Amino acid sequence: MQGYLKRIYSKLTLHQKVRLTILAFSILPLICLACISLSFIYKNRIEKIHDEVYEEMQNRFQDMNYSMSTMEIMGKTIWSNTTFITEIGKAALNGDLKGYNRYIFQDHTLSILRVVTSVSQVRGARIYLDYPGLREYPPYLYRMDRAEVNRWYEDRDSLRYDGAWYMNVTEQQIYGTYSDYYLGTGMAAYVFPLRITSNLTGIFEIVLPMEAVVPDIFDDTGKRDVFLIDEKGQFHGVNKELIPGGFDTEDLAKLMGVSALKDYKENGIQLYHGTLNHTPVLLSVTRDEKKNTFLMQLTLVKDQYFLMAWDIFQILILEVLLIVILIRAINGIVNHLLRDFNVFSQCIQRVGEGNLDVVIPPLEQVEINAVAIEYNRMLIQVKQLMELNIHREVMVKEAQLKSLEKQIDSHFLYNVLDSIKMMAEVKGIYNVSDALLALGKMFRYNLQIDRHNVTLYEEITYLESYIKLCNIRYDYYINLSKNVEEGVLELKVPKIILQPIAENSIIYGLDELQEDTTIYLKAYVKDKCAYIEMTDMGKGMDEETLEKVRSNTLSGTEDSRKTHGGIGLYNIQERIRLMYGEEYGVDIYSKKDCYTKVILRIHAGETE
Numbered sequence: 035m036q037g038y039l040k041r042i043y044s045k046l047t048l049h050q051k052v053r054l055t056i057l058a059f060s061i062l063p064l065i066c067l068a069c070i071s072l073s074f075i076y077k078n079r080i081e082k083i084h085d086e087v088y089e090e091m092q093n094r095f096q097d098m099n100y101s102m103s104t105m106e107i108m109g110k111t112i113w114s115n116t117t118f119i120t121e122i123g124k125a126a127l128n129g130d131l132k133g134y135n136r137y138i139f140q141d142h143t144l145s146i147l148r149v150v151t152s153v154s155q156v157r158g159a160r161i162y163l164d165y166p167g168l169r170e171y172p173p174y175l176y177r178m179d180r181a182e183v184n185r186w187y188e189d190r191d192s193l194r195y196d197g198a199w200y201m202n203v204t205e206q207q208i209y210g211t212y213s214d215y216y217l218g219t220g221m222a223a224y225v226f227p228l229r230i231t232s233n234l235t236g237i238f239e240i241v242l243p244m245e246a247v248v249p250d251i252f253d254d255t256g257k258r259d260v261f262l263i264d265e266k267g268q269f270h271g272v273n274k275e276l277i278p279g280g281f282d283t284e285d286l287a288k289l290m291g292v293s294a295l296k297d298y299k300e301n302g303i304q305l306y307h308g309t310l311n312h313t314p315v316l317l318s319v320t321r322d323e324k325k326n327t328f329l330m331q332l333t334l335v336k337d338q339y340f341l342m343a344w345d346i347f348q349i350l351i352l353e354v355l356l357i358v359i360l361i362r363a364i365n366g367i368v369n370h371l372l373r374d375f376n377v378f379s380q381c382i383q384r385v386g387e388g389n390l391d392v393v394i395p396p397l398e399q400v401e402i403n404a405v406a407i408e409y410n411r412m413l414i415q416v417k418q419l420m421e422l423n424i425h426r427e428v429m430v431k432e433a434q435l436k437s438l439e440k441q442i443d444s445h446f447l448y449n450v451l452d453s454i455k456m457m458a459e460v461k462g463i464y465n466v467s468d469a470l471l472a473l474g475k476m477f478r479y480n481l482q483i484d485r486h487n488v489t490l491y492e493e494i495t496y497l498e499s500y501i502k503l504c505n506i507r508y509d510y511y512i513n514l515s516k517n518v519e520e521g522v523l524e525l526k527v528p529k530i531i532l533q534p535i536a537e538n539s540i541i542y543g544l545d546e547l548q549e550d551t552t553i554y555l556k557a558y559v560k561d562k563c564a565y566i567e568m569t570d571m572g573k574g575m576d577e578e579t580l581e582k583v584r585s586n587t588l589s590g591t592e593d594s595r596k597t598h599g600g601i602g603l604y605n606i607q608e609r610i611r612l613m614y615g616e617e618y619g620v621d622i623y624s625k626k627d628c629y630t631k632v633i634l635r636i637h638a639g640e641t642e
Contacts, residue, residue, distance in 0.1 A: 056364045061357060068353045075345045083316060083338055084305055091303050091318040091331050093524065094249050094260065098329060099322075101155075101247045105224045105240050106197060108150050112159075113228065113238060118146050122175070123230040126163050144174040155246035157217040161228065163236040172215060178236065180215070186225050190237050197226030199325060201244055201262060201270040222247045244270065248329065258333040265326040267295065276332065279311040286330070289317055295328065307335075314339060378402060385413065469506050472499040487613070490557060490566070491523040497532040501553070504540060511550045512540065518557040525564055527636060528609040534602030535568045535632045543572025543630050559638045563618075566634040575624040584622055603632070610636055 112118065121143045150159035164178040181187050186200045203223040222244045228236040244251050250260045251271035261271040267283050274280055283295050289308040292298050298321060306317040316333045381394045392413075394406040458467040476499045479492070494516065501514045536553060544551050556567040575583065607620040614637040624630040 052368050053364050057361060060360050064353055064356055068349060071349050072346055076342060079338060079342045083335060087305060087316055087318045087331065087333055088303055091320060095303070095320050095329055098248050102199065105242070109197065109224060109226060109238055109240055112146060115146065118143065119230055122161065123234055126165050126168050126234060140171045144171055147174045150240055156240060156242045157221065158241040160239050161236055162239065163234065165234060186223060190227070193225065193227045195226060197224055199224050201264060203241065217241050220244050220252060258331060260331045263295065263328040263330065276334070277310045277313050281310045285310055286317065290319060378406065469503060472502040475499045487526045488529050489523065490525045490527050493527055493532050494518070497536060500533045500536060510548055512544065513552040515552050515554045518555065519559065522557045522559060522564055528613055531606045531634065532568065534606060538602060539570035539572060539630065543570045543574070546573060562638050564636050564638045567631060569629055569631040571629055574626045574628045574630050576626045580622065580624045610634065
């Protein structure tokens with residue numbers, strides 16, 4: 035086969051050989067570029083999907099643990115109130131309480147449970163006593179048999195004193211006297227046993243919607259499904275229409291690489307790629323060891339695979355077009371150059387032997403002749419520049435050496451700073467350690483050059499570190515008061531937009547006062563727009579000065595912004611508008627000798 039190819043190649047003309055050779059060496063880099071591009075597209079898509087799913091699961095698991103822990107603490111706090119439990123026992127055992135005593139018991143003793151029901155999302159807090167002659171006090175005190183339809187009723191005698199969680203608890207809707215007993219469907223209950231006396235036991239139950247415990251558990255997006263598997267292997271919140279044919283615990287265990295869910299021992303959030311009923315999915319799993327429950331999110335990745343295939347198809351089409359263009363270009367170049375190729379080649383060969391005085395004579399072909407003229411001119415310039423190039427090379431090397439001498443590895447400085455902090459802790463100089471810790475956090479935050487957008491929570495953490503360092507630097511103390519809605523903390527904002535505002539407040543508003551003060555930070559969402567307010571109780575500005583600041587710092591020239599200290603505010607406004615649009619930006623309000631307030635208006639949704 036090799037000999038046959040050689041014979042065919044030997045019969046080709048010079049033009050054909052040149053074309054074939056150039057084409058072969060030109061296609062190889064294109065193939066390499068295509069392989070690198072395809073690998074990069076695949077890796078980028080997969081990593082993006084993983085990062086998004088991981089972050090969603092992490093936030094959801096933290097919210098679930100926070101909600102459960104809050105309910106458990108509230109329940110145990112009430113149980114630890116011995117006076118309250120004693121009064122419950124007396125009222126239960128004494129069925130002949132007079133009207134006034136019943137009023138006192140219901141309105142004052144049982145009112146403790148209102149503390150639980152006042153918490154957002156909590157629908158009910160109820161006590162069930164196993165006492166047949168009990169007089170019920172809705173909506174707080176009931177007989178035990180009223181809860182016999184609930185999932186936890188059969189387990190009531192085996193409950194641990196640290197309590198247990200039950201999902202999708204069932205209640206019977208009642209009309210009439212106890213019409214408010216029914217709290218709705220899709221509820222979760224935290225229950226734990228009560229022992230009031232040796233003969234009087236009961237159950238304390240806190241009921242709230244499952245969505246308050248597991249966010250988005252009933253959210254039907256069509257692309258993902260969040261669900262919970264309890265310690266009995268029962269599913270809660272499964273969207274049966276997401277995967278055609280459905281799935282069970284055996285299918286999930288197989289996808290996770292274990293024989294059964296009880297054999298799963300991984301900690302933290304784990305991601306698994308696979309298929310369920312021939313549907314490509316990404317399964318994110320986290321296990322609560324204490325409660326022996328699984329929180330899972332099933333994400334359909336069919337669309338992502340389609341986008342990946344589309345990107346690959348576009349790359350292949352582009353490669354084909356490049357090859358076609360390359361072939362046509364090679365044909366044109368070969369046809370024009372090879373007519374005077376021998377003359378041109380001989381002259382170049384003599385130059386290659388070291389004779390720089392060779393001059394290519396005029397050629398018949400216009401294109402080659404133009405190249406020859408330029409080559410002759412270039413050869414003259416080469417001779418003239420050889421000495422300059424040698425001198426320039428020496429200068430470049432010297433400049434590189436000086437640059438290396440001045441270069442400092444920022445990560446090295448951070449590690450040294452961390453080491454100094456540890457030395458301060460060992461010596462017991464905790465104020466210095468805290469200051470170095472705050473400075474180190476700011477340093478690490480600034481070193482993240484690959485991120486331009488961060489969460490508001492990260493920005494506030496950076497601002498807190500800055501305030502700590504300011505309290506060391508200045509003779510007065512600056513307190514940071516925060517009033518931030520929880521949902522706003524995960525909002526994506528441009529990096530370093532709060533610290534410059536605080537710096538302006540200190541330099542222009544607080545420094546001259548030289549007294550302890552507070553900077554107020556408030557963040558909330560209104561009409562699909564997020565507002566971040568930062569207010570200082572400094573010297574403020576009169577109307578004339580305020581108008582100058584607004585016009586110069588937010589829309590004036592660079593010189594005027596430097597004069598009024600507005601470069602930071604202008605930079606913040608430009609980055610917000612670049613990220614969200616012209617309708618968002620910065621507003622400034624002030625009153626002389628009272629306050630100065632800066633308001634950032636940004637889009638309420640996330641922006642990557």
